Amino acid sequence: MTADDFGASYLQQRLSGEFALVDHIGVRVESADDTRLVLYAPLAGNANDKGTAFGGSLFSVSVLAGWAWLTRHLARESCAADVVIQESRMQYLIPVRGDFRAQLCLPAAEEVARFRRMLRRAARGRIGLRVEIRDGDDVATRFDGLYTAAMRPG
Amino acid sequence: MTADDFGASYLQQRLSGEFALVDHIGVRVESADDTRLVLYAPLAGNANDKGTAFGGSLFSVSVLAGWAWLTRHLARESCAADVVIQESRMQYLIPVRGDFRAQLCLPAAEEVARFRRMLRRAARGRIGLRVEIRDGDDVATRFDGLYTAAMRPG
Numbered sequence: 001m002t003a004d005d006f007g008a009s010y011l012q013q014r015l016s017g018e019f020a021l022v023d024h025i026g027v028r029v030e031s032a033d034d035t036r037l038v039l040y041a042p043l044a045g046n047a048n049d050k051g052t053a054f055g056g057s058l059f060s061v062s063v064l065a066g067w068a069w070l071t072r073h074l075a076r077e078s079c080a081a082d083v084v085i086q087e088s089r090m091q092y093l094i095p096v097r098g099d100f101r102a103q104l105c106l107p108a109a110e111e112v113a114r115f116r117r118m119l120r121r122a123a124r125g126r127i128g129l130r131v132e133i134r135d136g137d138d139v140a141t142r143f144d145g146l147y148t149a150a151m152r153p154g
Numbered sequence: 155m156t157a158d159d160f161g162a163s164y165l166q167q168r169l170s171g172e173f174a175l176v177d178h179i180g181v182r183v184e185s186a187d188d189t190r191l192v193l194y195a196p197l198a199g200n201a202n203d204k205g206t207a208f209g210g211s212l213f214s215v216s217v218l219a220g221w222a223w224l225t226r227h228l229a230r231e232s233c234a235a236d237v238v239i240q241e242s243r244m245q246y247l248i249p250v251r252g253d254f255r256a257q258l259c260l261p262a263a264e265e266v267a268r269f270r271r272m273l274r275r276a277a278r279g280r281i282g283l284r285v286e287i288r289d290g291d292d293v294a295t296r297f298d299g300l301y302t303a304a305m306r307p308g
Contacts, residue, residue: 018203021211024178049172055239056217057175060210084249085209090242 006075008032011068019064025057027064030101037069037104043097053096058133062143063088065102066129070147073112081119081149086126088145096133096140105130115149123151160229162186165222173218179211181218184255191223191258197251207250212287216297217242219256220283224301227266235273235303240280242299250287250294259284269303277305 008029015022015029026045031038039061046057063085070083107129119125131143162183169176169183180199185192193215200211217239224237261283273279285297 019208019210020199020201021178021208024175024199045174045178047174050236054173054175054214055242056173056210056214059213059217059242060208063210063213082204084246086246088209088213088244090244092238092240095238 006032006072010075011072014071015064015068021060022064025060027061029068032068032072035106037065037072039065039068039102040099041102042099050095051097053100055090055092058092058096058100058102058141059088059090059143061100061102062090062131062133062141063145065104065131066143066145066147069104069129070127070149074149077116079119079149080152081125082152083147083149086146086148088143090144091142092140093142094135094138094140096135098135100133100135100140102131102133102143105132119149119151125149160186160226164229165226168225169218169222175214176218179214181215183222186222186226189260191219191226193219193222193256194253195256196253204249205251207254209244209246212246212250212254212256212295213242213244213297215254215256216244216285216287216295217299219258219285220297220299220301223258223283224281224303228303231270233273233303234306235279236306237301237303240300240302242297244298245296246294247296248289248292248294250289252289254287254289254294256285256287256297259286273303273305279303 011032012029026042028040030040041061115125115127133141165186166183180196182194184194195215269279269281287295
């Protein structure tokens with residue numbers, strides 16, 4: 001895989017290069033293609049004294065999964081825009097007791113098309129993205145984030 | 155100040171001892187008394203490449219401020235209960251460009267009394283807590299968390 005694929009190694013480089021905390025958390029891009037975006041993190045370094053994952057770590061990996069999906073989408077479209085989180089909701093349903101994976105729930109094609117139109121017309125677009133962390137088959141946390149992409153000036 | 159005050163040094167020990175990520179983020183308890191709970195964190199180590207604080211770090215310090223306030227409240231009441239976050243909403247209003255402080259907005263006395271009654275009757279209580287991070291006089295992020303405290307068995 002080369003950087004031109006905008007795949008796992010491309011996103012790993014972006015994440016590690018742009019967020020100081022990424023390497024402390026141990027975030028690793030496990031999958032990044034058109035059908036699937038998954039970030040992995042180890043429990044070690046993210047645990048509390050009960051042996052479950054800290055809510056702030058689960059949130060961080062979730063918010064980064066949404067950022068990574070949207071950043072990859074923009075890079076593939078050769079669209080020079082920066083992505084920031086604007087608002088989010090996080091539900092903690094069951095404790096996470098091991099290494100964990102945050103998986104993006106792919107947005108509907110109409111939502112992506114609407115986002116692209118906003119970005120083209122107003123140089124700024126918003127999109128809602130959902131990320132889930134699972135424990136086996138069960139959803140452990142559900143993150144819903146509203147992201148804004150803004151075209152870089154010039 | 156002694157540990158009996160359940161003040162800043164007590165909470166610092168609890169936070170550093172119970173959450174592996176706390177020292178990576180650089181969380182420091184700045185104030186912890188009956189009128190004020192403030193956690194501080196440096197921008198360095200929590201910044202992104204734009205020189206603003208990472209949303210996951212801002213969330214982590216906010217969720218810990220709520221946890222710290224409730225943990226202190228329970229400790230002062232000699233109440234052996236564990237606190238976890240159940241659900242949260244986070245609004246990112248303006249970027250944070252320097253070291254930052256997360257301050258708990260004290261809950262209404264009736265809310266605290268209701269929480270204590272639930273905990274006494276059902277060995278489990280819920281309370282909503284708000285935490286703000288400010289940039290000068292402006293609110294930069296607003297966190298609303300629903301926390302659960304559960305009495306330890308035995």
